[in-house]
Amino acid sequence: xxxxxFVFGLLALILTAxxxxxxxxxxxxxxxxxxxxxxxxxxxxxxxxxxxxxVAALVGYGWxxxxxxxxxxSVGPAVGVxxxxxxxxxxxxxxxxxxxxxxxxxxAFLHGLACLGLLFISGSMGELLFWPALRGLMSHSLAAxxxxxPVFAFTRWLDRLLGEDRNESEAWLS
Numbered sequence: 001x002x003x004x005x006f007v008f009g010l011l012a013l014i015l016t017a018x019x020x021x022x023x024x025x026x027x028x029x030x031x032x033x034x035x036x037x038x039x040x041x042x043x044x045x046x047x048x049x050x051x052x053x054x055v056a057a058l059v060g061y062g063w064x065x066x067x068x069x070x071x072x073x074s075v076g077p078a079v080g081v082x083x084x085x086x087x088x089x090x091x092x093x094x095x096x097x098x099x100x101x102x103x104x105x106x107x108a109f110l111h112g113l114a115c116l117g118l119l120f121i122s123g124s125m126g127e128l129l130f131w132p133a134l135r136g137l138m139s140h141s142l143a144a145x146x147x148x149x150p151v152f153a154f155t156r157w158l159d160r161l162l163g164e165d166r167n168e169s170e171a172w173l174s
Contacts, residue, residue, distance in 0.1 A: 004162055005051045008043055009058045010037040011155065016059070020066035034108050034144040036062060038151025040078065041103055044085035045094055046159065057084035069115070070124065079116035081107040097149045104148030109141040 015035040036059045043052045060078030064071050085103055088094065096101060116133055 002051065004159070005047070005055060007162060008039050008047075008155065008160070009055050011053065011158070012059045013062045013129065016062040016066045032084040034063075034104075034111075034140070035151050036113075037081075037107055037144055038100075038102055039147045039155050040109065041085050041094075041100060041148065042080055042152055042155040042159065044082050045089040050088065051080055052082050052086060066113055068119065070119075073115055073118060074111070075116075077111045080114060081111050084110065097153075100149050100152045101145045104152075105141045105145035108144035108148075109137060112140055113135040 013036075014040075031056075040056055040059050043055045047055065055077050056079045060075035061072075063069065063074040063078065067074075077097045085094075085107060088103065092099070094100065116137065
C-alpha cells in the first residue's frame with residue numbers, strides 16, 4: 001500500500017465524517033454534499049486502477065457508515081463512478097474547474113441513481129418513496145458539483161505535497 005493511498009483514503013473518511021456531522025447538526029439529514037467525491041475524482045485522474053478502486057471502495061464504505069445507509073450499498077456504485085471517471089479522464093484532459101464540476105455532477109447523479117435502484121430492486125424502498133428520492137437526487141448532484149471543485153483543488157495541492165506533480169500513474173508508485 002502506498003503512502004498516497006493511505007492519505008487519500010483517510011482524507012475521504014474524514015471528509016465524510018465532517019460532512020455527516022455538519023449536516024446532522026444543521027438538521028439537514030436529507031441533503032448530501034459528497035465531499036469525498038473530490039478525492040475520488042482526483043484518485044481517478046492520478047492513481048493506478050487497483051489503488052483507485054481500493055480508495056473508491058473505501059469512499060463508498062465511508063458513505064455507508066456515516067450516512068446510516070445499509071452496509072455495502074454505496075461501495076459498488078462508488079467503484080463504478082471511479083471507473084467512469086477513470087475512463088473519461090483518459091479520453092479527455094480533466095484539469096479545469098468546469099470539467100471537475102461536470103464530472104462531479106454526473107458522478108453524484110449516477111451514484112445516487114445506482115443506490116436508489118439497488119434499494120428499489122431489493123424491496124427496501126417502496127415505489128411511493130422512490131420518485132421523491134429521485135427528484136431530490138438532482139439537488140444533491142448540483143450541491144456535489146459545487147463542492148467538488150474546491151475539494152478537488154485541495155486534494156491536488158495535497159498530492160503535490162506528497163510527491164512530484166505528474167499526470168502519469170507511475171507517480172503513485174513512489
